[in-house]
Amino acid sequence: NAATKGSARFSVMFNRTIQPEYVNNMIKMYPNPANKQVTLQLPQTADNNIVYNIKVTDLAGKIVMQQKANGGTHQLSIDRLTTGTYFVEIIDSKGKRSTEKLIKN
Known part of the structure; x- marks a missing residue:
């Protein structure tokens, strides 16, 4: 009769990173590519309290x-930027974010 003794070790790891909420489908940016100005359509609430x-x-x-900017239509003047690729990151006052690629002609 053989008896087996042993022990096992394990560890538990918690990922405490909170993933941000994304609002990509709610923000429109046009024209893209652009030359002098880009229009942003930002979601708005009835009382327009989101910044x-x-x-x-x-x-x-x-x-x-x-x-x-507040919600609604916002004009972004890009005429001072040099020609190239940029990222437009939009974060609302509740922490929701959107990142769009912008091409400046």
Whole structure:
């Protein structure tokens, strides 16, 4: 009669990272590619109390433009940007975010 003794070790890891909510399908940006100006259609509530932080970054991640806007139609002047590819990140006051690629002609 053989008896087996042993022990087992295990560890439990918790991922405490909270994934941001995305609102990609609710934001429209046009025209793209663009030359001088881009129009953003931002979701709005009945009391229009949501504030959007709009950040434009170059491919290196450097912030080249930053603005705040309320919901509705917002014009983003890009005529001072050099020709190239940028990312427009939009974060609302509730933490929902959207990132769109922008081509500047």
